[in-house]
Amino acid sequence: MKKLIFKILFLTLAVFAPVSAMAGVSVHIDIPLPPPIIFPAPPELVVIPETEVYVVPEVQDDIFFYDGWWWRPWQGRWYRSHYYDRGWAYYQHEPYFHRHIPPGWRNDYRNHYWKGYRWDYRRIPHPEVQRNWNGWKRDRHWEQQRWGVRGLPPGQQKYRRNKPQSRDYNQPGQHRGKGPGDNRPGRN
Numbered sequence: 001m002k003k004l005i006f007k008i009l010f011l012t013l014a015v016f017a018p019v020s021a022m023a024g025v026s027v028h029i030d031i032p033l034p035p036p037i038i039f040p041a042p043p044e045l046v047v048i049p050e051t052e053v054y055v056v057p058e059v060q061d062d063i064f065f066y067d068g069w070w071w072r073p074w075q076g077r078w079y080r081s082h083y084y085d086r087g088w089a090y091y092q093h094e095p096y097f098h099r100h101i102p103p104g105w106r107n108d109y110r111n112h113y114w115k116g117y118r119w120d121y122r123r124i125p126h127p128e129v130q131r132n133w134n135g136w137k138r139d140r141h142w143e144q145q146r147w148g149v150r151g152l153p154p155g156q157q158k159y160r161r162n163k164p165q166s167r168d169y170n171q172p173g174q175h176r177g178k179g180p181g182d183n184r185p186g187r188n
Helices: 002-023 096-100 105-111 126-138
Strands: 044-047 064-066 069-074 077-081 089-091
Touching: 044 126, 064 096, 069 096
Parallel strands: none
Antiparallel strands: 064 069, 069 077, 077 089
16 A cells, blocks of 8 residues: 555656746655654663664653664654654654564563563663663674573574665665565565
């Protein structure tokens, strides 16, 4: 359905853009920004096991921290910012990391279980994440962790880092395509 809407929008713009240019009128599409989320203090984050994605579990809306950006879905669109509480800008695609976030992560968090094993997650204060995430990424820190999951069998401890390196998927306008081994239906 989204593809059909996109195609119709594209064709409409392709037909009317030359007419607009001749008339000296510019076409501008306003995409609404999400409402602000008020935090009483900088948030604490939790790492979602088997990823390097941090999440703010104590707010109702999904807010993720990944690769130096704060990410937020709202009304079927994605937004990102360098700040957790302001500066949100529309992002054209679903970010790559979101593929590896299980839809039931909140229930797992509340119940302290991950894939049937006890999950004693560690809350990480915002300043610690801001100060260390770049080094943690460089050192592949989360590949060496069990993420607080007790008894996770060694075969399930693998870190999901199968993102293709040929493109920067965090740049607006980049097509994310299929990752290696991603043959799941509905993924394109």
